[in-house]
Amino acid sequence: MSETTTISVRPEWQLELAKAIRSPAELGTALNLPADWVARHSTARELFPLMVTRHFVNLMQPGDPDDPLLRQVMPHADEFIDAPGFVTDPLAEQTNQQPALLHKYRSRVLVILRGGCAINCRYCFRRHFPYADHHFGRQQRSQLLDYLRSDSSINEVILSGGDPLLATDAQLASLLTDLEQLPQLKRVRIHSRLPVVLPERLTDALARRLHESPLQALLVLHANHPHEVDHKLQKALKRWAGYDITLLNQSVLLKGINDNAEVLAQLNEVLFEARVLPYYLHQLDKVKGASHFAVTDAEALQIAEQLRVLLPGFLVPRLVREVAGEPSKTPLELITD
Ligand SMILES: *Cc1c(COP(=O)(O)O)cnc(C)c1O
Ligand code: SF4
Numbered sequence: 001m002s003e004t005t006t007i008s009v010r011p012e013w014q015l016e017l018a019k020a021i022r023s024p025a026e027l028g029t030a031l032n033l034p035a036d037w038v039a040r041h042s043t044a045r046e047l048f049p050l051m052v053t054r055h056f057v058n059l060m061q062p063g064d065p066d067d068p069l070l071r072q073v074m075p076h077a078d079e080f081i082d083a084p085g086f087v088t089d090p091l092a093e094q095t096n097q098q099p100a101l102l103h104k105y106r107s108r109v110l111v112i113l114r115g116g117c118a119i120n121c122r123y124c125f126r127r128h129f130p131y132a133d134h135h136f137g138r139q140q141r142s143q144l145l146d147y148l149r150s151d152s153s154i155n156e157v158i159l160s161g162g163d164p165l166l167a168t169d170a171q172l173a174s175l176l177t178d179l180e181q182l183p184q185l186k187r188v189r190i191h192s193r194l195p196v197v198l199p200e201r202l203t204d205a206l207a208r209r210l211h212e213s214p215l216q217a218l219l220v221l222h223a224n225h226p227h228e229v230d231h232k233l234q235k236a237l238k239r240w241a242g243y244d245i246t247l248l249n250q251s252v253l254l255k256g257i258n259d260n261a262e263v264l265a266q267l268n269e270v271l272f273e274a275r276v277l278p279y280y281l282h283q284l285d286k287v288k289g290a291s292h293f294a295v296t297d298a299e300a301l302q303i304a305e306q307l308r309v310l311l312p313g314f315l316v317p318r319l320v321r322e323v324a325g326e327p328s329k330t331p332l333e334l335i336t337d
Pocket of ligand 2: 116
């Protein structure tokens with residue numbers, strides 16, 4: 001019989017991920033970018049590697065070095081700028097209690113399920129995070145379950161990373177089976193950018209498994225620009241919505257990419273077409289090498305004000321900053337510098 005052959009077939013998203021572009025020269029050729037421009041900026045790859053899927057590249061405008069999707073992934077000479085206040089650990093998270101586990105907010109605990117991602121975003125604080133120390137294996141899983149049992153105020157587990165959807169459907173199903181044994185838990189939440197760069201990751205099998213769970217399931221996507229949301233992604237999201245999975249989106253406010261109310265309005269419109277509601281609009285974490293993406297608080301507040309005019313209230317994201325030591329994300333309106 002052909003059983004062994006069917007078992008060894010890798011899912012489509014893994015095959016696509018294996019084809020990701022990692023060389024600035026290859027990206028430059030694919031997009032017809034000026035070779036001298038590519039050469040000038042590609043040295044910043046030594047600070048944080050380039051990685052981008054072909055799907056994401058196909059959404060970029062060829063020949064445009066300022067393309068908003070390209071700017072999120074292409075190494076840039078400005079990353080060598082050593083700006084005051086931009087540090088390697090802006091959230092002071094590298095000293096957390098247990099490996100692979102962050103319990104900063106009262107009712108929910110965040111699990112670093114996978115250290116890697118399917119894209120390397122230049123503005124990410126992950127560019128300096130010691131993920132090698134945060135492997136989530138059998139031992140970490142049993143520590144997580146012990147931790148949850150010891151604190152009944154936790155009712156939600158957030159699967160994050162890196163990107164938790166780099167785990168396979170079988171691995172996620174197995175973890176869910178363990179979490180479902182804990183009567184205190186109400187929800188499981190997945191924080192992922194992976195569907196944006198590999199829409200085929202939104203498999204029916206995983207959606208069905210989440211649908212069958214007694215835990216309520218949420219997917220919090222990370223999309224920053226309307227060009228990231230194409231028909232293929234919209235279709236996949238609508239299918240997941242059909243399985244009663246709550247769909248939300250968080251974005252990072254990025255200079256030259258989405259620091260514009262019209263662009264953000266369009267993003268939230270195309271997401272809502274796919275049943276996704278906005279959640280957070282984050283002020284950038286002040287991570288070393290990303291200062292050229294920073295938008296001032298005054299500008300951010302002005303954009304938020306314009307968004308409230310352009311959109312119905314339910315399509316306006318909450319503008320927040322993560323402040324180390326605070327018991328929740330902080331609305332920017334409440335920050336007085
Ligand atoms: C952002 C974050 C959460 C989730 O916060 P919500 O406001 O519930 O979305 C949880 N834990 C950590 C460590 C976080 O950074
Ligand atoms: S997908 Fe998220 S965690 Fe991964 S590099 Fe991008 S911003 Fe960072």
